[in-house]
Amino acid sequence: MGFSTPIAITMTNCASIEPILSTENLRVEYAALSGSAGNSREPKVALKGLSLSVYRGEVFGFLGPNGAGKTTTMNVLLGFTSATSGKASLFGTDVRQPISRQRIGYLPELTYYYKFLTAEELLRFYAKIFNIPKAQREERIRQVLHRVDLEHAARRPIRTYSKGMQQRIGIAQALINDPDLLILDEPTSGLDPVGRMEVRHLIQRLKQEGKTVFFSSHELGEVETVCDRVGILAQGELKALGPVQELLAPGERSLEQAFLRIIGYQAQEETLCKKSPLSLAS
Amino acid sequence: MQKISAVAGVVILEMIRRKDVYVLFFLTALITLVLGSVDLFGDAKIARYLKEVCLTLMWMSSVIIAVFTAARQIPVERESRTLFPLLAKPITRSEVMLGKFLGCWLACCISLAAFYLLFALISGIREQHWPLANYFQAFWLHCLFSGIVVALTLLGSVWFTAVSSNATIVLSCVVGMLLLGRHLHKVAVKAGGIAGHFLDGLYFSLPHLEWFDVRDLIIHNWPRMDWTIVGQDTLYACAYAGCFLALACWRFRRQPIH
Ligand SMILES: Nc1ncnc2c1ncn2[C@@H]1O[C@H](COP(=O)(O)OP(=O)(O)O)[C@@H](O)[C@H]1O
Numbered sequence: 371m372g373f374s375t376p377i378a379i380t381m382t383n384c385a386s387i388e389p390i391l392s393t394e395n396l397r398v399e400y401a402a403l404s405g406s407a408g409n410s411r412e413p414k415v416a417l418k419g420l421s422l423s424v425y426r427g428e429v430f431g432f433l434g435p436n437g438a439g440k441t442t443t444m445n446v447l448l449g450f451t452s453a454t455s456g457k458a459s460l461f462g463t464d465v466r467q468p469i470s471r472q473r474i475g476y477l478p479e480l481t482y483y484y485k486f487l488t489a490e491e492l493l494r495f496y497a498k499i500f501n502i503p504k505a506q507r508e509e510r511i512r513q514v515l516h517r518v519d520l521e522h523a524a525r526r527p528i529r530t531y532s533k534g535m536q537q538r539i540g541i542a543q544a545l546i547n548d549p550d551l552l553i554l555d556e557p558t559s560g561l562d563p564v565g566r567m568e569v570r571h572l573i574q575r576l577k578q579e580g581k582t583v584f585f586s587s588h589e590l591g592e593v594e595t596v597c598d599r600v601g602i603l604a605q606g607e608l609k610a611l612g613p614v615q616e617l618l619a620p621g622e623r624s625l626e627q628a629f630l631r632i633i634g635y636q637a638q639e640e641t642l643c644k645k646s647p648l649s650l651a652s
Numbered sequence: 653m654q655k656i657s658a659v660a661g662v663v664i665l666e667m668i669r670r671k672d673v674y675v676l677f678f679l680t681a682l683i684t685l686v687l688g689s690v691d692l693f694g695d696a697k698i699a700r701y702l703k704e705v706c707l708t709l710m711w712m713s714s715v716i717i718a719v720f721t722a723a724r725q726i727p728v729e730r731e732s733r734t735l736f737p738l739l740a741k742p743i744t745r746s747e748v749m750l751g752k753f754l755g756c757w758l759a760c761c762i763s764l765a766a767f768y769l770l771f772a773l774i775s776g777i778r779e780q781h782w783p784l785a786n787y788f789q790a791f792w793l794h795c796l797f798s799g800i801v802v803a804l805t806l807l808g809s810v811w812f813t814a815v816s817s818n819a820t821i822v823l824s825c826v827v828g829m830l831l832l833g834r835h836l837h838k839v840a841v842k843a844g845g846i847a848g849h850f851l852d853g854l855y856f857s858l859p860h861l862e863w864f865d866v867r868d869l870i871i872h873n874w875p876r877m878d879w880t881i882v883g884q885d886t887l888y889a890c891a892y893a894g895c896f897l898a899l900a901c902w903r904f905r906r907q908p909i910h
């Protein structure tokens with residue numbers, strides 16, 4: 371409940387403010403793979419008319435089961451894939467223009483960075499891509515390395531990093547340009563509990579600094595504690611949108627219960643329950 | 653420009669830190685050294701022959717270096733998913749492509765400079781003859797040649813998905829053009845008819861890579877070429893490399909990345 375007041379303020383302000391991130395009737399179809407099993411020739415529809423807006427200062431949790439289309443949405447926002455139809459923009463600029471990416475930081479779902487570079491060299495490379503002036507570059511690199519606690523490994527090749535460290539260098543590169551909007555694709559997946567908690571704290575601190583965070587996740591417990599609003603996506607359609615408290619139906623206590631109901635899992639859950647006595651008996 | 657040079661810098665750093673290029677480089681250098689140090693009765697003909705072997709070797713390894721460094725750039729970035737964080741930055745795909753080109757080409761030029769330096773040193777010491785202009789002309793044309801090959805390979809790398817098939821195709825095209833390019837016209841005249849027109853079309857549209865091969869200039873200690881010819885060759889190479897790169901950028905821009 372602690373979140374309800376600030377959200378109310380954000381929401382009332384929204385009406386007049388331009389969204390930082392927005393999609394309008396976004397549809398994405400992937401061409402059917404010729405070699406794939408099955409005889410379906412029609413394209414695979416990953417997003418079916420997604421409309422979404424994220425406003426300044428918000429932490430927005432983008433939820434959905436695997437294959438719902440979360441990564442696809444981000445791929446469109448970043449210009450990796452082009453939408454079949456519909457519009458997408460960042461800071462009011464169409465995502466097809468590279469300049470729309472000047473003020474964002476992006477953490478991909480699964481990534482390996484250039485293994486032969488050191489953390490420092492990698493960040494310097496990205497800083498150059500952002501046209502960060504030479505005078506500020508080294509200071510900025512030092513700051514982000516400090517922030518993700520990798521100063522001790524700054525001069526080591528990324529090849530020698532553990533998985534947790536790789537994720538942290540990923541976060542560091544997402545922060546190198548001091549972005550206003552962060553797009554994080556499952557930032558906690560594959561991390562241990564400590565790593566997950568660190569990411570959660572990071573998101574909270576980014577929010578305190580006034581940054582906007584758009585992230586996808588399966589970790590519903592975390593989403594509940596850090597998000598101002600969530601959107602629940604299933605099979606390429608937005609099934610629910612709003613602050614966590616508003617998504618809970620009467621009697622539901624956690625986001626997980628609401629999530630399962632919204633994506634239509636209940637029926638299967640019941641069948642599982644019916645089956646369970648059998649499986650217990652056998 | 654800073655973005656392009658940043659991408660190029662990473663290409664060169666990778667080339668320096670990977671070991672496989674060194675193997676080829678040292679092998680060629682070693683053979684050059686060995687051949688340079690044997691003195692078979694001071695026979696000028698044999699000396700010329702040895703020089704030719706060395707230079708041919710240099711040509712072969714330069715083609716291999718150019719094709720294999722350029723062929724892996726984009727596919728490896730795609731496969732190891734380093735392309736995602738890069739393209740999520742305010743950089744266009746054309747800038748990435750141009751950076752890759754610049755990096756590969758500079759890497760080729762650096763290794764060529766080392767080759768030619770070594771070669772000039774050894775043969776200069778043996779013959780007490782330092783035709784620096786000749787060396788420079790041969791080196792520069794060789795660099796131009798590498799530029800065309802790198803651009804062609806990058807184009808192939810956004811067309812064919814597998815690195816190995818791209819490398820094989822480009823390698824055979826380059827060797828084919830080097831060896832057969834100058835004869836195509838003669839063959840076309842002989843063949844006549846539609847086949848003749850087709851071959852003539854190839855003759856006039858494909859880049860004449862053999863024009864960049866001026867090994868004879870060094871082997872026979874011929875007088876240096878007219879600088880205007882070098883200038884024309886430079887323009888010629890720029891035109892072809894530019895066309896290949898423009899096509900590569902065009903193709904790369906339209907490809908979905910996933
Ligand atoms: N490159 C692709 N080609 C074909 N289908 C794809 C491709 N990428 C994703 N898909 C399909 O699109 C749907 C959405 O995928 P994705 O956006 O990755 O889901 P999420 O990130 O929510 O788990 C899935 O059904 C997936 O199989």
Ligand SMILES: [Mg+2]
Pocket residue numbers: 440441442479
């Ligand atoms: Mg995903």
